[in-house]
Amino acid sequence: MIVNLLLLYWEFFKVGLFTFGGGYGSLRLIEEVLLAHEEWGISSDMFSYILGVAESTPGPVMVNTATYVGTTCAGPIGGFVATLGAITPSFVIILLIAKCLKGFLERKDTRAALDAVKPCIVGIILAMGIKFILLGLIPAFNTVFVDGFTKTLIPEWKTVLMFALVFLMRFGWKKWKKKAISPILSIGVSAVLGIVIFGV
Secondary structure (H helix, E strand, O other): OHHHHHHHHHHHHHHHHHOOOOHHHHHHHHHHHHHHOHHHOOOHHHHHHHHHHHHHOOOOHHHHHHHHHHHHHHHHHHHHHHHHHHHHHHHHHHHHHHHOOOOHHHOHHHHHHHHHHHHHHHHHHHHHHHHHHHHHHHHHHOOEEEOOEEEEOOOOHHHHHHHHHHHHHHHHHHHHHOOOOOHHHHHHHHHHHHHHHHOO
């Protein structure tokens, strides 16, 4: 148990340490960590559901994901340890910058290095976005891949219906009321629609 908790802390510590560009930049690292530890029992498909829960709850997506994964693997203590691991690097780095490196971010070489990292961050986030779009489309069409080619394309009506209803809710409301629907209301209605359409 202690070894598993230390492993959770260490893996999410590395995610927090090497993440640039906010929570979305960490998703690829988190996925690699999860897939590298088969004993945790979290597959690539399950990761997409974990991400959905992390996005739907208040707080940074990286912290929410760490909490969910830790809780799934080792209960509430695991959730606390994984979350602590994810936030420790940021906490320490911010303290160092505040105390010792006040002019560090204003230096030309520092800003040049950070500017060089930006395209990499965009690429990582874009790659994860494309991956999750494809993960959403595959169940929607029951796509079966054989030797790199699609074998069948049979529409799965529940997923298509859910997409259509959420799309109409988001954009229809904005056109009708001339303002965007509340994110909280949007999440709540989507959750209810999901339960009604897909079942518990």
